[in-house]
Amino acid sequence: MPAVTARDEEMRDLLAYLSRLTRDNQITPEIAEAPSAGAGLSFEQIVHPKLGNWPTYHGNIGGNRHSPLSEINTSNVASLAAKWLFPIPGGQRLEVTPLVVDGVMYVTMANEAYAVDAKNGREIWHYSRPLTSGVVGDAASKINRGVAVLGDKVFMLTDDAHMIALSRIGGQLLWDTQMADYKQHYGGTSAPLVVKDLVLAGTSGGDEGARGFLDAFNVNTGKRAWRFWMMPAKGEPLSETWMGRAIEHGCVTAWLTGSYDPETGLIYWPTGNPCPDFNGDERKGDNLYSSSVVALEPATGKLRWYFQFSPHDLHDWDATETPMLVNADWHGQPRKLLLQANRNGFFYVLDRVTGEFLLGQPFAKKLTWASGIDAKGRPILVPGQEPSVEGTKTCPATSGATNWMSSAYSSATGLYYVMARESCAIFTKSDAWWEPGKSFYGGGARLDPAEPPQKFLRAIDIQTGKIAWEIPQIGGGSTWGGLISTAGGLVFYCDDSGAFAAIDARNGKPLWNFHTNQLWHASPMTYLVDGKQYLAVAAGSNIIAFALP
Amino acid sequence: MHSLCIFQQTFARAKWRFPNMVASRKLESCFPLQNRMWGIDHEYCEAVNLPTRRGLNSGIGEISKEMKIYRVILVAFLSVPQGIVAQDLAAGKTQFVALCSGCHGSDGAGGEHGPNIVDPGRPARGGRENLIEVIKHGTESGMPAFPLPENQIATLVAYVRDLRAPAAERPPQGNAENGARFFAGQGDCTRCHMVNGSGGTLGPDLSNIGRERRVQQIEQALRQPGTSGMAGYQAVSLRLLDGSTVRGVARNESTFDLQLQTFETAICVRSPRARSRSSRASPSR
Numbered sequence: 001m002p003a004v005t006a007r008d009e010e011m012r013d014l015l016a017y018l019s020r021l022t023r024d025n026q027i028t029p030e031i032a033e034a035p036s037a038g039a040g041l042s043f044e045q046i047v048h049p050k051l052g053n054w055p056t057y058h059g060n061i062g063g064n065r066h067s068p069l070s071e072i073n074t075s076n077v078a079s080l081a082a083k084w085l086f087p088i089p090g091g092q093r094l095e096v097t098p099l100v101v102d103g104v105m106y107v108t109m110a111n112e113a114y115a116v117d118a119k120n121g122r123e124i125w126h127y128s129r130p131l132t133s134g135v136v137g138d139a140a141s142k143i144n145r146g147v148a149v150l151g152d153k154v155f156m157l158t159d160d161a162h163m164i165a166l167s168r169i170g171g172q173l174l175w176d177t178q179m180a181d182y183k184q185h186y187g188g189t190s191a192p193l194v195v196k197d198l199v200l201a202g203t204s205g206g207d208e209g210a211r212g213f214l215d216a217f218n219v220n221t222g223k224r225a226w227r228f229w230m231m232p233a234k235g236e237p238l239s240e241t242w243m244g245r246a247i248e249h250g251c252v253t254a255w256l257t258g259s260y261d262p263e264t265g266l267i268y269w270p271t272g273n274p275c276p277d278f279n280g281d282e283r284k285g286d287n288l289y290s291s292s293v294v295a296l297e298p299a300t301g302k303l304r305w306y307f308q309f310s311p312h313d314l315h316d317w318d319a320t321e322t323p324m325l326v327n328a329d330w331h332g333q334p335r336k337l338l339l340q341a342n343r344n345g346f347f348y349v350l351d352r353v354t355g356e357f358l359l360g361q362p363f364a365k366k367l368t369w370a371s372g373i374d375a376k377g378r379p380i381l382v383p384g385q386e387p388s389v390e391g392t393k394t395c396p397a398t399s400g401a402t403n404w405m406s407s408a409y410s411s412a413t414g415l416y417y418v419m420a421r422e423s424c425a426i427f428t429k430s431d432a433w434w435e436p437g438k439s440f441y442g443g444g445a446r447l448d449p450a451e452p453p454q455k456f457l458r459a460i461d462i463q464t465g466k467i468a469w470e471i472p473q474i475g476g477g478s479t480w481g482g483l484i485s486t487a488g489g490l491v492f493y494c495d496d497s498g499a500f501a502a503i504d505a506r507n508g509k510p511l512w513n514f515h516t517n518q519l520w521h522a523s524p525m526t527y528l529v530d531g532k533q534y535l536a537v538a539a540g541s542n543i544i545a546f547a548l549p
Numbered sequence: 550m551h552s553l554c555i556f557q558q559t560f561a562r563a564k565w566r567f568p569n570m571v572a573s574r575k576l577e578s579c580f581p582l583q584n585r586m587w588g589i590d591h592e593y594c595e596a597v598n599l600p601t602r603r604g605l606n607s608g609i610g611e612i613s614k615e616m617k618i619y620r621v622i623l624v625a626f627l628s629v630p631q632g633i634v635a636q637d638l639a640a641g642k643t644q645f646v647a648l649c650s651g652c653h654g655s656d657g658a659g660g661e662h663g664p665n666i667v668d669p670g671r672p673a674r675g676g677r678e679n680l681i682e683v684i685k686h687g688t689e690s691g692m693p694a695f696p697l698p699e700n701q702i703a704t705l706v707a708y709v710r711d712l713r714a715p716a717a718e719r720p721p722q723g724n725a726e727n728g729a730r731f732f733a734g735q736g737d738c739t740r741c742h743m744v745n746g747s748g749g750t751l752g753p754d755l756s757n758i759g760r761e762r763r764v765q766q767i768e769q770a771l772r773q774p775g776t777s778g779m780a781g782y783q784a785v786s787l788r789l790l791d792g793s794t795v796r797g798v799a800r801n802e803s804t805f806d807l808q809l810q811t812f813e814t815a816i817c818v819r820s821p822r823a824r825s826r827s828s829r830a831s832p833s834r
Contacts, residue, residue: 001741001752001770001774001782001784002774003771003772003773003774004736004738004771004772006731006735006736010727010728010731010735010736011771012721012722012723012728013723013724013725013727013728013731014723014728014731014732014736014771015721015723015728015764015767015768015771016720016721016722016723016724016725016728017723017725017726017727017728017729017731017732018716018728018732018755018758018759018767018771019716019717019719019720019721019758019759019764019767020716020717020720020725020759021717021744021755021756021757021758021759022717022756022757022759022760023756023757023760025717025759117801117806117808120806122801122803122806122808123781123800123801123808124781124800124801124808124810125781125800167743167750169750169810170743170750170751170752170754170810171754172743172746172748172750172754173743173746173754173756174743174746175746
């Protein structure tokens with residue numbers, strides 16, 4: 001920086017001005033011409049990423065964590081080695097998936113973002129703001145799952161449910177828009193998604209009585225373009241699916257990143273459970289659009305169709321697992337599919353143009369609440385599986401047969417890979433009602449100590465829903481790491497033991513592992529820098545990157 | 550011997566907007582540790598039009614080539630902050646020098662044995678009650694307890710809190726509105742600095758500077774740039790093996806590589822690697 005040339009008086013006034021500059025007392029300098037958005041990464045380059053870029057939460061805007069990279073493959077993965085490590089102070093259990101654009105990696109924890117050199121993990125810039133005291137629910141646990149990028153901007157959510165835009169160049173704050181009031185139990189944890197000139201996200205607070213929505217903001221101004229409410233307010237259409245008082249604090253938050261399909265031109269966003277989680281007495285009906293996927297038009301946020309996986313859910317089975325968009329032959333005919341292994345234990349295939357239900361097969365063996373899915377896609381309930389005052393054993397447990405960890409589909413194998421969990425819980429219900437500053441479960445769930453949960457990586461044939469093969473894992477059964485598949489014929493996954501492991505995508509044969517000795521809370525990704533393939537994953541408070549020697 | 554050089558701005562009077570080149574270009578004075586050849590080890594760039602002001606699209610690059618030389622006129626006008634009794638502060642200072650400065654440094658900015666305790670960037674530990682607790686009982690990390698009488702602790706705490714007060718709590722006199730005009734106008738600060746989402750991206754965001762720095766730190770940054778220790782914002786010029794030069798901001802730097810944000814393309818990180826082993830590539834060795 002050049003030294004400042006100024007007369008005494010000018011220097012005094014400048015220092016007086018700078019000394020008074022705070023976030024809550026800003027005198028914005030008047031710049032004759034507003035800075036333009038500039039060029040940088042276009043939306044086209046997000047929809048069709050340059051080989052080796054990972055420009056969205058899942059790398060692929062359709063939600064499939066399958067990478068076309070193949071330098072690391074079944075023949076050489078055994079020599080894969082750690083290349084660098086980037087610790088994030090204060091990030092004890094990172095949940096972030098890194099994004100990489102042209103050699104720069106973007107990672108986050110709550111209210112902090114870093115740009116690092118993807119080749120060696122050296123920091124380029126760091127943005128931070130203090131954590132918000134008084135935030136409740138998941139947002140109070142320092143959770144942040146990552147950024148979205150477009151042009152010269154990086155977008156992320158803050159713990160108090162603001163969407164912010166930072167400069168990709170230097171990390172400066174460009175705009176800051178409050179989505180909702182954190183005092184109403186809203187928070188921000190997910191990675192936003194850019195669709196054209198909008199940046200989209202929902203909030204956390206889905207067990208705390210916050211009314212869920214999906215917001216779309218103009219990428220340049222931060223002005224809200226539209227909001228789609230995931231559940232009705234009292235008296236609105238659909239409130240007939242919410243008979244009782246719970247509609248006032250019904251949740252249905254959209255707390256994980258959705259997907260977008262340029263072919264159908266639709267946004268697909270998954271929704272959370274209704275509240276109170278374990279007691280449906282005050283919300284009789286299907287509770288739309290809880291535990292569903294909604295297909296929305298990006299320009300307006302208008303609903304095209306919806307599909308509800310778990311009508312009137314009583315077990316906290318959010319449907320926020322990624323709606324994965326895949327083009328494949330469906331029983332011999334090419335079809336635009338939406339795949340999801342749902343927390344309720346069933347693997348679903350939908351037609352994503354119309355929302356038509358095509359298949360629903362169990363991928364968990366411990367599944368007691370439904371005997372199957374009917375022709376319309378509605379679960380066939382087993383009587384007596386509702387939570388009760390004395391406790392009801394139901395499988396899967398609250399955390400579900402899978403959860404928000406990433407999954408992938410490989411067209412080479414025709415298999416859908418998912419981190420599954422076999423578990424059961426004793427579900428109880430109570431009359432406890434919504435209170436400020438507290439969660440709104442209306443009951444509880446506990447694991448049976450005699451029946452500990454177990455993790456499996458399962459490969460599912462999407463035509464039949466049958467499990468082609470599986471990898472039973474040894475561990476506590478409660479880790480949250482996901483997986484990716486690659487054109488190198490590999491699946492990389494976060495093993496319940498804490499190992500980062502590579503297997504043959506055809507048959508699950510173990511080929512490589514690296515012990516992090518951490519409990520997983522994040523999912524992996526892969527990228528190219530300087531023509532060389534890397535893998536990266538957040539383990540504990542570190543980002544670790546791997547490559548061939 | 551080619552060198553990695555840091556721009557050293559010397560100070561001379563110049564016009565503010567597009568001045569002619571003035572004074573000598575004695576810009577490149579070199580740090581001995583950085584006397585090495587750099588080869589581009591890897592390079593990945595993305596052409597971006599910098600959001601610049603007044604239509605200067607190639608602005609930063611152009612301007613940097615004419616990086617001007619400015620004069621500082623020293624003035625002393627800092628006054629004793631309002632609401633603080635000078636006498637108490639003097640007593641607190643005597644205590645501080647006797648008890649604290651041995652470890653924390655005479656200005657509290659850290660010494661060999663104790664950390665910086667006047668950094669407003671660490672607000673969590675700065676509360677009055679917290680300070681009293683730490684002085685009375687010491688810390689687990691090794692600071693001994695100082696079981697002083699209450700009134701002495703109060704005086705000492707008042708002094709330390711004054712030492713570490715962010716600028717916004719002790720704002721100096723002056724016309725802040727005029728200062729804002731100077732900032733955006735004659736001072737040309739917005740070329741590199743952002744406030745509230747407006748301005749450049751080469752320098753640190755100043756939107757909250759009043760809480761992040763003390764008055765003395767801000768003043769020092771204005772008068773003696775480069776001495777404020779802002780890592781990640783140093784302007785550098787790299788001489789490459791092919792004889793060319795790239796200039797930009799060193800976002801990060803190690804013995805082995807460097808993350809350069811060039812002036813010409815905004816989002817461009819180059820990590821040159823020192824070719825200390827290669828005699829072929831470096832004729833001067």
